Amino acid sequence: MRMHPSYEMLRPGKKFPHVWCPGCGHGIVQGAIIRAVQKLGWSRDEMVMVSGIGCSSRMPVYVDFNSLHTAHGRAIAFATGVKLHNPKLHVIVITGDGDALAIGGNHFIHACRRNADLTVILMNNNIYGMTGGQYSPTTPIGKRASTAPYGTAERDFDPCALAQAAGAAFTARGVAYNALELEKLIETALTKKGFSLVEAISPCPTLYGRLNKEGSAVKMLQWQKANTINIKAAEKLPMDQVSGKIVTGIFHDVETIPYTEIYDRIIRKAQGK
Amino acid sequence: MNKDIRLLQGNEACALGALYAGCNFFGGYPITPSTEIAEDMALMLPKKGGRFIQMEDEIAGIGTILGAAAAGAKAMTATSGPGFSLMMELLGYGCMAEIPCVIVNVQRGGPSTGLPTKGAQADMMQARWGTHGDHPTIALCPSSVEESFKLTVKAFNLAEKFRMPVILLLDEFIGHMREKMEMPAPGELELYTHPQPTVSPAEYTHYGDGSSVGGPYASMGSGYRFNITGLTHDQHGFPTGRSDEIQWKMDRLKDKIEGHRAELLEVDQEFMDDAEIAVFSYGGAARSAQQAIREARASGIKAGLVRPTTIWPFPDKALEEILRKVKTMIVAEISQGQLLGEIQRLNQTHTKVVPVQRYDGEMLTPNEVLNAIVEVTK
Numbered sequence: 001m002r003m004h005p006s007y008e009m010l011r012p013g014k015k016f017p018h019v020w021c022p023g024c025g026h027g028i029v030q031g032a033i034i035r036a037v038q039k040l041g042w043s044r045d046e047m048v049m050v051s052g053i054g055c056s057s058r059m060p061v062y063v064d065f066n067s068l069h070t071a072h073g074r075a076i077a078f079a080t081g082v083k084l085h086n087p088k089l090h091v092i093v094i095t096g097d098g099d100a101l102a103i104g105g106n107h108f109i110h111a112c113r114r115n116a117d118l119t120v121i122l123m124n125n126n127i128y129g130m131t132g133g134q135y136s137p138t139t140p141i142g143k144r145a146s147t148a149p150y151g152t153a154e155r156d157f158d159p160c161a162l163a164q165a166a167g168a169a170f171t172a173r174g175v176a177y178n179a180l181e182l183e184k185l186i187e188t189a190l191t192k193k194g195f196s197l198v199e200a201i202s203p204c205p206t207l208y209g210r211l212n213k214e215g216s217a218v219k220m221l222q223w224q225k226a227n228t229i230n231i232k233a234a235e236k237l238p239m240d241q242v243s244g245k246i247v248t249g250i251f252h253d254v255e256t257i258p259y260t261e262i263y264d265r266i267i268r269k270a271q272g273k
Numbered sequence: 274m275n276k277d278i279r280l281l282q283g284n285e286a287c288a289l290g291a292l293y294a295g296c297n298f299f300g301g302y303p304i305t306p307s308t309e310i311a312e313d314m315a316l317m318l319p320k321k322g323g324r325f326i327q328m329e330d331e332i333a334g335i336g337t338i339l340g341a342a343a344a345g346a347k348a349m350t351a352t353s354g355p356g357f358s359l360m361m362e363l364l365g366y367g368c369m370a371e372i373p374c375v376i377v378n379v380q381r382g383g384p385s386t387g388l389p390t391k392g393a394q395a396d397m398m399q400a401r402w403g404t405h406g407d408h409p410t411i412a413l414c415p416s417s418v419e420e421s422f423k424l425t426v427k428a429f430n431l432a433e434k435f436r437m438p439v440i441l442l443l444d445e446f447i448g449h450m451r452e453k454m455e456m457p458a459p460g461e462l463e464l465y466t467h468p469q470p471t472v473s474p475a476e477y478t479h480y481g482d483g484s485s486v487g488g489p490y491a492s493m494g495s496g497y498r499f500n501i502t503g504l505t506h507d508q509h510g511f512p513t514g515r516s517d518e519i520q521w522k523m524d525r526l527k528d529k530i531e532g533h534r535a536e537l538l539e540v541d542q543e544f545m546d547d548a549e550i551a552v553f554s555y556g557g558a559a560r561s562a563q564q565a566i567r568e569a570r571a572s573g574i575k576a577g578l579v580r581p582t583t584i585w586p587f588p589d590k591a592l593e594e595i596l597r598k599v600k601t602m603i604v605a606e607i608s609q610g611q612l613l614g615e616i617q618r619l620n621q622t623h624t625k626v627v628p629v630q631r632y633d634g635e636m637l638t639p640n641e642v643l644n645a646i647v648e649v650t651k
Binding site: 014015044045046048050060061064065066067068069070071074077078079080081082084085086088089106107110263266267269270271 | 297298300319320322324326328329330332333336337338339340341342343344345346348362363366493494496498499500501502503504509511512
């Protein structure tokens with residue numbers, strides 16, 4: 001019998017089946033993360049996966065890394081402590097749109113500014129799934145949620161633009177439909193020095209999809225396929241042809257000295273070396 | 274060797290005590306009257322190869338030390354009332370996930386912004402009951418600059434041994450008071466660091482039998498892979514909904530205190546052998562109580578001091594014995610009766626209990642305590 005390629009990185013005996021609903025995009029993102037780590041040849045012992053609270057944040061339980069499932073919104077604060085104390089570890093933060101941008105928004109922007117050497121995978125499904133479909137900071141204006149029965153009155157965040165403005169070294173966006181592109185973006189982000197963000201657009205057919213009449217899980221993925229455009233193609237088109245589409249690819253990529261390295265210099269300075 | 278004698282603030286002594294204990298990570302947010310601790314750590318930690326980080330708020334402060342501690346650091350944060358309030362959720366996380374760390378609360382007047390530069394002892398109950406859910410609490414309360422140093426060392430030792438956050442409940446009076454102290458020589462005070470597991474990674478359970486108090490546990494990145502969660506979990510650290518496993522976990526947390534009271538409790542007693550009047554006080558207020566008792570003794574009044582340096586767990590048995598022995602107990606505190614409530618809870622003998630309280634931002638004076646002592650002798 002041939003094993004699934006992800007199998008060696010999972011905790012199959014212990015913690016499956018997972019909590020994600022049929023058709024959820026989160027499993028696709030998890031697969032992309034695992035393949036990216038496998039490609040880099042990093043060992044499970046040097047990986048730390050830190051998450052907050054929500055559907056996406058359940059991932060660390062399933063992946064056989066060092067795993068730290070923290071409190072709602074606080075994953076980045078914990079991850080900063082892990083990385084700063086032991087900079088040799090590769091620290092991945094798994095978070096969602098509510099976890100990272102609402103309750104954890106302050107930690108998110110300050111980690112960008114500080115340029116902490118973390119890779120944040122923000123799984124954006126435009127809704128609070130775990131609590132049953134309330135609107136999040138990325139629910140588009142006018143879309144329905146259990147707490148927006150007439151459509152939301154609020155505007156949404158663009159997480160990549162937010163991170164770039166706050167000082168992140170690397171920002172990129174992928175979609176669950178294009179798992180291979182997502183995998184490459186995550187691989188690039190993992191090797192990037194400094195704060196890197198990959199926003200992974202992940203469909204929630206059970207709540208967001210039903211409330212907004214977007215159809216089945218397959219239909220939502222097909223919608224992604226039809227409405228996703230890579231930034232390189234988008235740059236050549238007039239604005240009106242890009243509007244309403246999901247733009248994917250790398251938006252921002254600069255060379256920086258990460259926080260941990262600057263702090264190492266401070267230690268040497270304090271010690272008079 | 275010459276003695277190393279210094280004139281220090283309680284806050285400075287706390288930072289020096291942390292370094293003595295092997296603290297190598299500090300994360301926090303500035304807040305009066307605790308800020309000197311962060312400033313001292315920012316200066317001194319990198320010299321020792323440790324790391325200091327100023328976070329964006331107190332929630333991130335405690336979050337980052339919990340992360341660092343999970344990766345093996347001896348970690349600390351320091352704050353005051355408003356910041357302590359913000360830390361409550363993650364204090365509970367530290368208890369549930371069994372992560373060692375030290376949280377210093379230099380108490381100021383409250384509620385809300387209250388009195389940033391004036392002291393109080395009104396976070397005693399918050400230290401015990403501030404976070405949600407049943408959980409163990411260890412809180413130590415120094416009455417002098419020297420004790421601020423020594424109890425910080427003890428807080429680290431207990432955190433490592435009991436695998437949980439330990440609270441150092443300072444108050445502004447002690448935090449900002451300057452007095453002479455003799456620095457303990459290296460090796461003079463006992464230091465405890467938790468043992469590392471010796472079993473193979475395949476056999477390792479992060480919350481295995483015997484690891485709750487004094488047992489081995491691994492750090493992230495040490496080759497032992499495990500899961501940490503704030504969800505109620507089994508011995509492997511994986512979330513559970515099974516009532517037998519929930520019961521096991523909750524009893525495990527409860528046993529940290531209930532099974533080790535004698536080890537945790539420390540009550541200092543002065544002039545108590547023949548005392549008819551006991552003054553029960555701790556932290557900054559106990560200094561005034563101490564002075565009042567000396568003056569009372571000088572005028573022939575049989576008064577004594579009962580001063581716990583561990584306020585949580587509360588010294589129930591010691592107190593009950595004293596309540597049986599004395600005619601009157603005076604409870605001196607800088608709050609509206611948080612300490613008094615505990616005494617009343619334990620006063621099965623209906624001994625006369627007299628409160629002496631002050632909560633106007635000023636230090637309770639020796640005269641106020643002395644007046645109460647003299648009053649009960651009439």
